[in-house]
Amino acid sequence: MQERYEAAAVERAAQQYWQQQGAFEARERAGARKYYCLSMFPYPSGRLHMGHVRNYTIGDVLARFMRMQGCNVLQPMGWDAFGLPAENAAIANNRPPAAWTRENIDYMRGQLRSLGLAIDWSRELATCDPDYYRWNQWMFLRMRERGLAYKASGVVNWDPLDQTVLANEQVIDGRGWRTGALVEKREIPMYYLRITAYAQELLSALETLNGWPERVRLMQANWIGRSEGVELAFDYAQDARALLTHTRRADATPLSAGLKVFTTRADTLFGVTFMAVAAEHPLAQAAGARDARLAAFIEECRRGSTMEADVATAEKRGMATGLHVLHPFTGEAIPVFVANYVLMTYGEGAVMGVPAHDERDFEFARSHDIPIRTVVLPASGASQSSGEGWLSDYAEYGELADSGPFTGMPSAAAIDAIADALEREGRGRKRVQWRLRDWGISRQRYWGCPIPLIHCERCGEVAVPDEQLPVVLPESLVPDGAGNPLARCAEFVNCRCPQCGGSARRETDTMDTFVDSSWYFLRYASADQGAAVVDERVDYWLPVDQYVGGIEHAILHLLYSRFWTRAMRDLGLVKISEPFANLFTQGMVLNHIWCRRLPDGRRQYINPADVEPQVDASNQRVGGVSLVDHEPVEYEGLGTMSKSKNNGVDPQALVEQYGADTARLFAMSAAPPEQTLEWSEEGVIGQYRFLHRLWKSVHDHVSAGLVPRYSAVGTGGALSDAARQLRRVAHHTLTKVTQDIGRRRTFNTAIAAVRELFNATGHFTATDGVGRAVRQEALEIAVISLSPIAPHVCHVLWHELGHERAIIDEPWPQADPQALAQTLVELIVQVNGKLRGRIQLPPGTQSDAAIDAALADPTVQRFIAGKAVRKSIHVPDKLVNLVV
RNA sequence: GCGAAAGUGGCGGAAUGGUAGACGCGCUGGCCUUAGGAGCCAGUGGGGUAACCCGUGAGAGUUCGAGUCUCUCCUUUCGCACCA
Numbered sequence: 001m002q003e004r005y006e007a008a009a010v011e012r013a014a015q016q017y018w019q020q021q022g023a024f025e026a027r028e029r030a031g032a033r034k035y036y037c038l039s040m041f042p043y044p045s046g047r048l049h050m051g052h053v054r055n056y057t058i059g060d061v062l063a064r065f066m067r068m069q070g071c072n073v074l075q076p077m078g079w080d081a082f083g084l085p086a087e088n089a090a091i092a093n094n095r096p097p098a099a100w101t102r103e104n105i106d107y108m109r110g111q112l113r114s115l116g117l118a119i120d121w122s123r124e125l126a127t128c129d130p131d132y133y134r135w136n137q138w139m140f141l142r143m144r145e146r147g148l149a150y151k152a153s154g155v156v157n158w159d160p161l162d163q164t165v166l167a168n169e170q171v172i173d174g175r176g177w178r179t180g181a182l183v184e185k186r187e188i189p190m191y192y193l194r195i196t197a198y199a200q201e202l203l204s205a206l207e208t209l210n211g212w213p214e215r216v217r218l219m220q221a222n223w224i225g226r227s228e229g230v231e232l233a234f235d236y237a238q239d240a241r242a243l244l245t246h247t248r249r250a251d252a253t254p255l256s257a258g259l260k261v262f263t264t265r266a267d268t269l270f271g272v273t274f275m276a277v278a279a280e281h282p283l284a285q286a287a288g289a290r291d292a293r294l295a296a297f298i299e300e301c302r303r304g305s306t307m308e309a310d311v312a313t314a315e316k317r318g319m320a321t322g323l324h325v326l327h328p329f330t331g332e333a334i335p336v337f338v339a340n341y342v343l344m345t346y347g348e349g350a351v352m353g354v355p356a357h358d359e360r361d362f363e364f365a366r367s368h369d370i371p372i373r374t375v376v377l378p379a380s381g382a383s384q385s386s387g388e389g390w391l392s393d394y395a396e397y398g399e400l401a402d403s404g405p406f407t408g409m410p411s412a413a414a415i416d417a418i419a420d421a422l423e424r425e426g427r428g429r430k431r432v433q434w435r436l437r438d439w440g441i442s443r444q445r446y447w448g449c450p451i452p453l454i455h456c457e458r459c460g461e462v463a464v465p466d467e468q469l470p471v472v473l474p475e476s477l478v479p480d481g482a483g484n485p486l487a488r489c490a491e492f493v494n495c496r497c498p499q500c501g502g503s504a505r506r507e508t509d510t511m512d513t514f515v516d517s518s519w520y521f522l523r524y525a526s527a528d529q530g531a532a533v534v535d536e537r538v539d540y541w542l543p544v545d546q547y548v549g550g551i552e553h554a555i556l557h558l559l560y561s562r563f564w565t566r567a568m569r570d571l572g573l574v575k576i577s578e579p580f581a582n583l584f585t586q587g588m589v590l591n592h593i594w595c596r597r598l599p600d601g602r603r604q605y606i607n608p609a610d611v612e613p614q615v616d617a618s619n620q621r622v623g624g625v626s627l628v629d630h631e632p633v634e635y636e637g638l639g640t641m642s643k644s645k646n647n648g649v650d651p652q653a654l655v656e657q658y659g660a661d662t663a664r665l666f667a668m669s670a671a672p673p674e675q676t677l678e679w680s681e682e683g684v685i686g687q688y689r690f691l692h693r694l695w696k697s698v699h700d701h702v703s704a705g706l707v708p709r710y711s712a713v714g715t716g717g718a719l720s721d722a723a724r725q726l727r728r729v730a731h732h733t734l735t736k737v738t739q740d741i742g743r744r745r746t747f748n749t750a751i752a753a754v755r756e757l758f759n760a761t762g763h764f765t766a767t768d769g770v771g772r773a774v775r776q777e778a779l780e781i782a783v784i785s786l787s788p789i790a791p792h793v794c795h796v797l798w799h800e801l802g803h804e805r806a807i808i809d810e811p812w813p814q815a816d817p818q819a820l821a822q823t824l825v826e827l828i829v830q831v832n833g834k835l836r837g838r839i840q841l842p843p844g845t846q847s848d849a850a851i852d853a854a855l856a857d858p859t860v861q862r863f864i865a866g867k868a869v870r871k872s873i874h875v876p877d878k879l880v881n882l883v884v
Numbered sequence: 885g886c887g888a889a890a891g892u893g894g895c896g897g898a899a900u901g902g903u904a905g906a907c908g909c910g911c912u913g914g915c916c917u918u919a920g921g922a923g924c925c926a927g928u929g930g931g932g933u934a935a936c937c938c939g940u941g942a943g944a945g946u947u948c949g950a951g952u953c954u955c956u957c958c959u960u961u962c963g964c965a966c967c968a
Contacts, residue, residue: 043968084967156966167966215888219963222887308964312885341885345965360885436965443966513968554888555963588962640961657921669908670896675889676961678896682909685921690908692922739900749898752907759907762924828903833949835903862935873948879902883948 001702001800005695005793007659014792015116023808024118026074028540035071036541037063038521038580040549040557041078044104044126045085048111050589050641051550053651054667054677057789058586058747059548060117061668064788065741067118068812074541076524077112077119079105081128082448083513084167087479090447097447098475101128111652115660116792118808123527127516132523133449134470135533136515139564140191140441141452141463142571148194151461154440155280155344157305158186162482165444171305178481185302187280190442191451191509195563199224199434201577202562211582213674216554223555225435230266230419231348232428233258234275237324237333243286259283259325259336262347262433265357266422267414270403271375273365274353275325276318276339281349284338287321294319294338301340308343316341316364328427329404339364347433362390375403376411439560441512446477446485448510456497456504465498471506484508517557518564521547521579538574547580551674554585584745587671591647591679593636594624605646606633608679638678649679661790662688668747668789691793694758694786698779698797706802707769709777711816723774726764730778731819733757737785738812747789754785776801784813829854830881831863839880847874854880 018024028034039059042052063075086097093100105126112119125132143149157166159176165188170177195202203224206217235258236244259275277284279301288295297319304310318339325334341360342351355365355372365372377400378393397411405421406414422428442451450471452464464471474492477485486492486508497504522534525541549557558580565579592613594606611624611633621635641648654663665687671677710727719727733753740750761778764771780801787794787807798807822843827850829837837857841850851872854860860882867884874880 040968045968080968165966169967171966219888223964225887306966309885312964314885316885440965445966512966514965517968550968551889551962553963553968556965557968590961637960672897675897680896680909683896686908688921689923692920696923744900746898748896749907752898755907826903830902830949833902833947838903871948873902875902879949881902881948 001699003696003699005692007661007691007793010796011114011116011660011792014795015113017795017806018116018118018808021806023806024073024075024120025122026072026120028537029072032070032072034541035063035066035073035546036544037066037073037075037546038524038544038548039075039077040547040553041080041517041520042108043080043083043085044101044108046104046107048108048651050649050651050667050677050679052112053115053654053663054589054673055548055550055586056112056115056117057664057667058584058673059546060115060119060664060791061741061747061788062546062548062745063118064791064808065812067808068788068810069742070811073118074123074524075117075119076123076527077117077121078123078125078520078524079108079127080513080517080520081105081126082133082510082516084169084445084447086447087445090479091481094478096476096478098128101126101447111655114652114655115664118791123524125520125523125527127449127513127520128447128473130470130472131530132520133473133516135519135523136449136511137452137464137469137471138466138533139519139568139571140511140515141466143193143567144463146570148197148567149191150194151189151191152438153187154190154192154442155185155187155306156190156444158184160184164482168305168307171307174304174310182303183305185304185306188444190440192438192440193563193567195439195560196434196436198563198566199226199436201566202436202559205562205578209578209580209583212580213583213585216551216558216583216585219554220559223436223559227264227433227435228430229262229264229433230415230422230428231260231262231431231433232266232269232328232422233260234325234328234334234352237326240283240323240325240336243290243323258427259350260348261350261352262431263352264433265354265411265415266418267397267400267403267406267409267411268354268357268375269327269352269418270329270400270406271354271356271373272327272334272352273355273373274361274368274370275334275336275350276342276353276364277321277336277350278342278344279338279340280344281338281342283323283336283350284321287323287336287338291322294321298338301338311343312341314340316360316367318364318368320368328422328425335370337364337368345437346435357394359390359392359395373402375401377401439512439514439563441515442509443512444484444508445510446473446479448513449473449516450486451507451509451511453507454495454497454504455507456500456502458502459497459499459504462497462499462504468498473510486510514557514560515564518560519568521561522565522568522574533568534573542574543576543579543581546582546584548584548586551585551587558583584673586673587676588640589677589679590638591641591649592621593639593645593647594633595636596631596633605644607646607648609649640676641679654684658684658688659691659792661691661793665691665751665790669751670748672746672748674745690755690758691790694782695793695797697758697761698783698800701772701775701779702800702802704767704772707772707776708802709780710770710773711777711819718770719774720766720771722764723766723771726760726774726778727816727819728822729757729760730781731815734781734785734813734815735820738815741788750785751789754782757782757785781813783807784810825877827854827877828879829857829860830879831860832883833881836860836863841877843877845876847872847876850874850876850880851882854882 039055063073067073081101086101089100090097157171159166161179161181171183279298288298318337321336323336353361355361356374376398378396378398380393400406400409400414419430452471454462479485493506495506521544525538526535529535561579568574592608594611595603610627613621613624624633626633666684670683736753737750740746783794783797795807824840825843827839837859839853864884869882869884871883
């Protein structure tokens with residue numbers, strides 16, 4: 001055996017072996033428990049980043065561990081290949097996105113292979129391949145037939161200079177990224193998928209997802225946002241009625257029934273002192289038509305991005321319309337305002353304003369001189385004197401006051417009573433409101449899956465017939481940032497109407513890339529199936545047993561996938577409802593951020609590898625010096641690795657310098673996988689050193705001749721204390737690693753445990769036959785425990801330890817209870833909860849005996865001297881607590 | 885703004901209501917030598933000669949016992965529907 005560990009040679013050998021054996025190609029197999037282990041597929045951005053290394057190593061550790069547990073494991077990989085970055089690269093390089101994307105895929109496949117992942121590459125797919133996206137189109141048409149896909153108008157970010165729809169990412173401080181023009185909201189026709197039809201099921205089924213993190217389930221539940229409340233209509237006062245009869249248009253029907261609102265707090269109805277409608281609300285539009293100041297305000301609301309975070313953090317502004325509605329019970333005239341914080345996309349686009357019982361309404365009333373009328377008395381008894389600030393007790397349920405016939409009722413009963421009264425008069429009813437909106441999938445972009453529709457002047461909107469699928473995206477176009485090049489591509493646009501045969505125009509919108517990623521996990525099960533979207537093999541492999549990916553996908557991707565799977569279920573294509581039985585959300589990878597301020601105020605980011613940090617007395621980074629030009633740079637703290645902050649680390653360099661095992665070991669050891677991971681070059685070197693020492697230690701052991709491990713020999717009692725102790729540590733390590741990988745998913749503590757075992761092995765000096773057999777056993781346990789995490793080096797070391805069979809084909813070993821047995825265990829003794837002593841007792845000692853032993857401890861005696869022991873708590877084999 | 889998490893030595897982190905700081909990085913001292921991104925040994929939260937005392941963002945609470953559970957506050961990170 002070679003004395004020095006050479007990562008490159010070791011990894012080449014191991015990878016070659018796996019490839020020759022076809023070790024990771026998965027087949028459906030009756031009898032064995034299947035284990036479908038899936039990591040979120042990457043966007044082919046050009047190079048792998050540390051987040052990928054972390055993600056794929058987590059998945060790989062689980063896949064390899066479960067394989068050794070006897071499972072039939074499938075771990076596939078593919079490419080989320082459509083999307084905006086390819087178009088940006090195309091603009092920058094004047095090359096088609098297709099070429100850029102496919103080159104990136106080729107390069108990144110090589111990078112992934114160098115990590116030694118146990119992937120079945122025969123199932124590889126890319127979403128930009130027509131063989132894949134034709135099924136997007138096929139599914140879209142099936143959904144359209146069932147009313148699950150429909151056309152409606154939607155609001156987008158519009159760059160008035162480029163005459164182009166912008167993604168939220170392309171809006172920077174309210175301006176277009178390329179033109180700098182102020183972005184506007186614009187309504188355009190779009191296609192939607194009716195995810196809201198599944199809202200209740202998507203919500204209820206969260207309870208069944210026991211293998212998902214609680215926080216993800218909570219976030220999804222909040223996102224779906226079921227609220228029970230009351231929908232009611234306020235009749236128009238004379239002024240509004242007069243206006244509406246003048247401006248009545250064909251589409252004014254929503255206005256005819258009065259001003260509709262939805263509220264969860266019908267109990268506060270008698271406190272309504274104003275109404276607020278969104279700028280896009282038809283009533284606002286009508287009022288704006290005869291009032292120039294109001295029209296200007298509405299126009300102002302149209303500026304800015306469509307992002308909800310922007311809308312919600314914008315200054316709350318509003319303007320009176322001069323119109324009024326009538327209170328359904330008192331008949332009082334209530335003024336109607338236009339307000340920028342009312343969302344047209346939620347509820348009815350209008351809200352009733354109750355300043356006394358809603359903080360946002362309270363502030364709005366203050367700044368617009370609207371009266372505040374208290375109608376619910378808080379249960380806390382807190383009282384609010386006028387002129388004071390907002391008191392949150394008033395947002396709680398309580399007892400109604402000044403509310404006509406409902407006065408004196410508790411809130412919950414009042415809501416029912418008010419809803420009943422409204423329903424009797426046909427003015428309102430109880431209903432459920434969802435926060436979840438239908439999924440707009442139209443993108444006015446080139447590099448995506450074409451929506452398979454044709455527009456014919458005679459026949460209208462016509463579906464592309466199934467036998468003409470896929471509608472193939474021409475791959476030679478180069479976008480220029482202004483508009484969609486597809487719309488200018490005559491060969492694509494001009495076509496025949498499938499119904500009448502006349503000339504027609506093809507739809508040029510493409511699909512949201514979330515469509516591509518909403519079902520790829522199903523396709524892996526039958527990736528070679530040309531005649532159907534999936535086949536019966538999907539029933540064998542699905543659901544995914546373990547899904548691994550970033551927490552940033554907690555809502556959208558996962559919710560869309562849950563919806564899509566149900567849509568396919570209802571089409572009879574799959575039997576499952578939930579695609580992912582277990583979900584693991586990994587944390588982000590962070591690195592330090594260094595920058596310089598340029599004269600024009602912008603920041604220039606410097607890569608941390610090029611900075612020598614300066615620290616203050618308490619070792620905090622306060623600044624640094626560039627290693628390139630020796631000029632000072634500013635420290636901006638830690639942030640996720642990103643291109644824009646120039647703080648990424650190239651995993652390729654890492655693998656070339658230290659090897660994949662070191663990279664994997666670092667990614668798994670530096671933090672628990674669910675939390676953020678801080679990059680540390682020193683940490684990487686530490687793992688590298690460990691692998692060297694492990695190698696050296698096996699080398700030194702086997703160069704004195706191979707011995708069978710102690711447990712295989714099975715000799716009984718002749719062990720020295722040191723040998724017994726080492727065996728106990730070894731088998732304890734095995735227990736801990738099995739739990740930490742298999743149940744707790746804390747790979748960092750599994751690695752720490754192996755290191756403890758390794759340290760213990762180093763301190764074990766016996767050279768006799770039994771001693772060497774015990775050391776063999778300890779080293780074997782260390783190597784096999786580490787093998788899912790650092791598979792290459794363990795593959796080679798396993799052979800060197802004398803094994804013919806490859807380590808990936810070894811069954812995961814079980815700890816020997818005899819090795820774990822102890823003759824004495826240490827109990828801690830507390831007095832009033834503070835540690836005061838330790839006692840050694842045989843395991844299983846009864847309470848009375850344990851407490852007597854604790855009382856006899858000299859230190860304990862000092863602390864209880866002269867005091868009465870009031871209570872004694874005994875936790876068997878762990879502790880005694882004496883309360884005095 | 886709304887929703888979700890996190891906060892422990894100089895640093896990353898460990899502690900599955902029961903010994904706070906496992907394991908590693910860094911640092912200090914020593915040894916060794918085929919000078920290697922080496923290896924080995926010892927030390928490393930603060931205070932105190934010691935006995936001991938203090939210590940997990942801040943404040944309260946539950947408990948025999950709280951880093952862990954509950955509440956309030958502060959700070960940081962993630963998501964917010966056209967980035968993927």
